[in-house]
């Protein structure tokens with residue numbers, strides 16, 4: 001086994017067996033410390049190569065588990081034969097419009113592809129697997145990270161990117177229909193990422209073409225790639241902390257009515273079992289009823305609150321969101337005072353040492369803003385930059401899957417020839433060896 005395959009192999013085995021690191025090391029009869037060293041990046045001084053006998057033993061366990069009872073089978077291998085892009089297709093096309101396209105199994109297959117992408121995202125390896133392919137990023141609404149990270153992910157696989165931003169410089173200001181725009185651009189490029197202020201508009205783009213279309217956010221509708229990277233982040237954080245997503249307590253706070261990231265994330269989380277959701281929103285900005293019904297039908301517990309101090313207690317994940325003022329129809333934000341801010345004092349008073357604080361970003365960092373405070377920036381519980389970092393391998397995995405090259409990536413990798421830092425940000429060293 002190549003060294004970079006070792007991490008991917010072990011992570012995938014833990015996911016398929018639905019075991020935490022502690023339980024997995026017990027199951028395969030090795031010390032947790034040894035397992036940790038096998039999971040480290042190769043560049044870490046403490047990285048160790050896993051003995052062959054261990055991989056043989058893990059493979060034997062996985063093969064045995066796959067023949068167990070139907071109940072466990074859905075958690076273990078039970079892979080449908082169809083390529084992943086067919087399993088998640090939208091109206092028979094390789095397009096990503098909604099998280100509803102995923103089952104727990106197909107999501108975990110995508111996470112396996114994401115793990116494979118990590119050495120490229122971390123700038124240890126390069127790949128040209130999408131050489132010659134061109135992506136159009138059509139963003140008709142403000143964006144920084146989504147547009148750049150989709151573009152960077154495509155480039156890191158060897159493709160090229162064309163961007164357009166806003167309506168001002170688009171022919172849509174001349175009355176061009178979505179159908180025409182989509183069909184025309186599809187003649188120029190091999191994939192489209194579209195963000196649009198109206199719910200349903202990205203679907204219209206997708207219907208007018210057969211090339212891969214990815215929803216980069218459609219008004220207050222959905223934002224599937226953000227939810228996938230959020231869930232991938234949760235899974236990695238929980239793996240480090242020895243927790244499982246099944247049974248977790250997830251708190252979502254802020255504008256739950258217009259926040260498309262939380263709409264997609266809560267539906268994805270509902271694929272897991274026995275979750276407890278606490279939804280904290282100011283009056284008038286609660287989670288839409290149709291989403292609440294669906295979560296409740298999945299057997300999860302949903303509590304709603306307007307108080308941060310009450311709702312945050314016992315949270316495994318605190319997912320904060322920005323107030324989407326630009327989408328307000330006739331809502332007022334009275335009652336949404338600065339004491340709604342999630343800051344260091346609030347987290348210290350209500351949460352434990354292993355609570356994880358997340359946000360899709362951007363956050364309003366101005367003093368007194370009703371958002372996630374910047375005073376948590378050096379707190380290791382703040383996972384917002386680990387989320388943004390994970391956006392690259394997740395989006396690479398989405399492109400590779402939709403364009404049908406996900407099984408060739410591993411063999412296409414070469415070592416990088418330039419020098420880059422091991423840790424991108426000043427606080428990342430805290431997690432050296434833990435991810």
Ligand code: NCD
Pocket residue numbers: 145146217223226260261321322324360361362
């Ligand atoms: C979000 C969005 O655009 O939906 N940002 C993002 O893509 N990460 C959240 C927001 O704008 O508040």
